[in-house]
Amino acid sequence: MARTSLTVILPSTWHAIIIFLFIVLLHLALPSSAQPEYDALLKFKASVTNNVVALSSWTASAPPCIENIANWIGLLCENGAVGGLQLQSMGLEGAIDVDALAQLPNLKVLSFAGNSFVGPFPNLAALPNVRVVSLSNNKLTGAIPTDAFVGMIALVKLDMDDNEFSGEIPASLAGLPALQELMLQNNMFQGGLPQFREGQLKNFSVVNNDLTGEIPPGLSHLEASAFLGNKDLCGNPLLRCPNYPLQLSIWTMVMMSLVVAAALVALIAVIVILCRCRAVPRREHDEITRVMVLVSHSTEAPMSNLECGECPPSVAAAPPNVRMTFLKEDRDIFDMTDLLKASAEILGSGLFGSTYKAALSERQIVVVKRYRHMGNVSRQDFHEHMRRLGRLNHPNVVPLVAFYYRRDEKLIVYDYINKTSLATLLHGNRSRPGHKILDWPTRLSITKGIARGVLYLHNDLPSLTAAHGHLKSSNVILDTNQTPLLTDYGLVPIVNQEHAEQHMISYKSSEYKHTGRITKKTDVWSLGILILEILTGSFPADFLKPKKEAPDADAAEWVESVTSDEANMFDTDMTRERECEAEMVKLLRIGFACCKSEVEERPDIKEATQQIEEVRERSSFNLELRN
Structure with missing residues (x-):
């Protein structure tokens, strides 16, 4: 028994x-030093909502790091310790648990960009060793304490753009000895700018805040584009600040008034003559500025109904016609007067300028792009290039309708498309209700449309080295039928060279970094990067926003990181489509071939497009079974 x-x-x-x-x-x-990190990471995971899928690999089945290899998604490992968290665009929500992160003593990189974290500014001072912090594109709110960054002597890069921060920019930022990059655009900061050391910041932006006062000398070396959208900022590199009058006696003021009045009477005839000679060109410039100011203050409201407080002087008066140059004969002609009367809204503001939607009538809606950084192109060259672009006609290219040229002002008008960008669909918040899943057939169709559009540009613009030159997911628009349309194409010859080198995608290619030149195959390289982005769902953030300390390695490192495991690298939205895996891998390898660092090893655009066209929705074996 x-x-x-x-x-x-x-x-x-x-x-x-x-x-x-x-x-x-x-x-x-687990090494003894790794146990606290293990506990800290699990504590951080518990504090985050929507983490079931995004952080599914954060479990007890494996240690977070083994030497320099990360077993958990989003970790950067160094000698078995956690050196960074890269959790961009993963749909994470909740508050950032800094107390948990403070238990990671080797933490140097912290990137939560493109999530939905809420609450006040986290206490980053509890992370004294952190070098890079990115909180871009979240929902953080409120004022930041002035001493919030005291003690963060290692901080090199801080991105807090596209949140809802308010109050003054913390003065403690100016005291950080290592800080080189500070991005604060698209918030609600008020007050003046801190007194940064001269030449301290290499990359800086406070675009679209509510800042006031004079730009301090330590920031005067930056471009004016870093300060746009703050109507009360002044000083170099913007307009000079007004010289406020001294306190004078009443008698002195009366005498000065009499002298000024006499001088005005003597100059009336000259003023009238000058006004008659220069009224038209001056009024043209005023009308452009007036239109754009009105558009930027409106949201689906007729411009004529705006309150006077939002209007420039004399806006109620009938403006003179500022004529556009039209490139399509089948479009209704309009001018700046019509734009003033249209209902309008601002669609966005990027590195090249601002974009506006204008509804001229129920059947005529256009997109007006106001481009900066084109001041070096002559009127004749600009007109010639625009007419060349205006002749383009392809189902995968957004047509150009009209344009306007001034030395300091370039407007380009496109047809409006009820649209969303490919970047939004790939990297938007997937936990949001109504999120559209991009399955394999849709992604393949989009890729083929993009390749056809780029091939068409190369065939019809043979004189351009890079016919598109700025191919990326945010420059691909999808209409209601998921048909891809290319935008911002053909800009290489007219954008100021220094700006193109800093921001256009073609100038991030390996050939430009090594030889200082782009080639006919540079667009093929951009297409390859875009194919990998479409298939993996991973945003090549390091490539699009290079690191200061290693600008030559970003794209290569990203490509290498997504080539390690072909079978498991596809976007999770396509994981159920295993019957299509052979064709998915085929397209993936085309992407790898297109973005090889050696130009001679890449296919040309015709070969690449032909190879992409041969990829099917399902493998031949599965097609035979279905038939």
Whole structure:
């Protein structure tokens, strides 16, 4: 009887022993220094909502790091320790648990860009060793304490753009000895700018805030584009600040008024003559500025109904016609007067300028792009190039309708498309209700449309080295039928060279970094990067926004990181389409071939497009089964 009882009890006993030994071995596998990190990461995961899928690999089945290899998604590992968190665009929500992160003593990189974290500014001072912090495109709110950054002597890069921060920019930022990049655009900061050291910041933006006062000398070396959208900022590199009058006696003021009045009477004739000679060109410039100011203050409201407080002087008066140059004969002609009367809204503001939607009538809606950084192109060259672009006609290219040229002002008008960008669909918040899943057939169709559009540009613009030159997911628009349309094409010859080198995608290619030149195959390289982005769902953030300390390695490192495991690198939205995997891998390898660092090893655009066209929705074997 006892023997029978032993036989029954023994298996369960051994199960318990095995489980106990597994737990012991797991803890022994973790270095003593790694256990606090393990606990800290699990604590951070517990504080984040929507983490079930995004952080599914954060479990007890494996240690976070083994030497320099990360077992958990989003970790940067160094000698077995956690050196960084890169959790961009993963749909994470909730508050940022800094107390948990403070238990990671080797943490140097912290990137939560493109999520939905809420609450006030986190206490980053609890992370004194952190070098790079990106909180871009979240929902953080409120004022930041002036001493919030005291002690962060290692901080090199801080991105807090596209949140809802308010109050003054913390003065403690100016005291950070290593800080080189500070991005604060698209918030609600008020007050003046801190007194940064001269030349301290290499990359800086406070675009679209509510800042006031004079730009301090330590920031005067930056471009004016870093300060746009703050109507009360002044000083170099913007307009000079007004010189406020001194306190004078009443008698002095009366005498000065009499002198000024006499001078005005003497100059009336000259003023009238000058006004008659220069009224038209001056009024043209005023009308452009007036239109854009009105558009930027309106949201689906007729411009004529705006309150006077939002209007420039004399806006109620009938403006003169500022004529556009039209490139399509099948479009209704309009001018700046019509734009003033249209209902309008601002669609966005980017590195090249601002974009506006204007509804001229129920059947005529256009997009007006106001481009900066084109001041070096002559009127003749600009007109010639625009007419060349205006002749383009392809189902995968957004048509150009009209344009306007001034030395300091370039407007380009496109047809409006009820649209969303490919970048939004790939990297938007996937936890949001109504999120559209991009399956494999849709992604393949989009890729083929993009390749056809680029091939068409190369065939019809043979004189351009890079016919598109700025191919990326945010410059691909999808209409209601998911048909891709290319925008911002053909800009290379007319954008100021220094701005093109800093921001256009073609100038991030390996050939430009090594030789200082772009080639006919540079667009093929951009297409390859875009194919990898479409298939993996991973945003090549390092490539699009290069690191200061390693600008030559970003694109290559990203490509290398997504080539390590072909079978498991596809976007999770396509994981159920295993019957299509052979064709998916085929397109993936075309992408790899297109973005090889050696130009000679890449296919040309015609070869690449032909190879993409040969990819099918399903493998031949599955097609035969279906038939």
